[in-house]
Amino acid sequence: MKKLILASVILTAQLFSVGSHAALFDDTEARKKILELEKNMQSQNQSNQASLAELKKHQQELEQRLGSLETIAKNGLVDMQTQVENLKQEVSRLRGELELAAHNLDTTQQRQKDLYADTDARLRKLETVPVAAPAVAEAPVSAAADKSSQEQQQLEQANSLLKESKHKEAFNAYDKFLKEYPNSTYAAEAKYGLGYSQFALKNYKSAIATQQKLLDMHPDSPKVPDAMLNMANSQIQLGLVPAAKKTLRDLIAKFPNSEVTPTAQKRLKALEAIK
DSSP: OHHHHHHHHHHHHHHHHHHHHHHHHHHHHHHHHHHHHHHHHHHHHHHHHHHHHHHHHHHHHHHHHHHHHHHHHHHHHHHHHHHHHHHHHHHHHHHHHHHHHHHHHHHHHHHHHHHHHHHHHHHHHHHTOOOOSSHHHHHHHHHHHHHHHHHHHHHHHHHHHHHTTOHHHHHHHHHHHHHHOTTOTTHHHHHHHHHHHHHHTTOHHHHHHHHHHHHHHOTTOTTHHHHHHHHHHHHHHTTOHHHHHHHHHHHHHHOTTSTTHHHHHHHHHHHHHOO
16 A cells, blocks of 8 residues: 555656656747747848838939939020020021111112212213303313312222222222322212221221211211211121110211111111110
């Protein structure tokens, strides 16, 4: 009986020992799995954070590219507007030059008509000059007539050269005339022809100076309006638009009935249209 009881106690102790060992084993495995799970979660968290950082970086790059594109588009629009404005100014300038060319043609044609009419009138006056009866007085009259005839012929030669668009030769002829006959009654006309030749040769500053001498020395000459118009055209070619406008306004105000006044009005209107 005692042996049976002892055996039962020993068996119970062994079973208790086995159960305790099994429980201890199960707890270790659980801890191990928990640690592995935490490690995996940390790894996954780090991976997620890296992915999030990469996405943020990519977003910043996209925002920078978008900003650059917006800047480029804005600058491109500004450049296009600038080009459009430049084209408008170029069109206005070309219109002004076209008007100037048309004006020059009209002025040349009118000047030719004026020269022919003036020359014819002077020839008629010379033909009708009475000859003095006394022989003593005849010589001075004849000498004066010869001198006037020479002046007229020389001026006509210069005018013919200008008419044929031989501007350099015309300039030389007018210059020679003014040196030989500085006090001639035709001096104003010669100065105008000289200034116009300078304009045709693109010596615009010299043309302005020559026409200004005409205005200063011959303020009552019929050539004054033409000289002022030629001055304005020279000023336009030099880009002196304000000065050209003033010259044209003075011409229109002082000579409202001149034949060149309508042309001056058109030229002033064209200049005022250029902003």
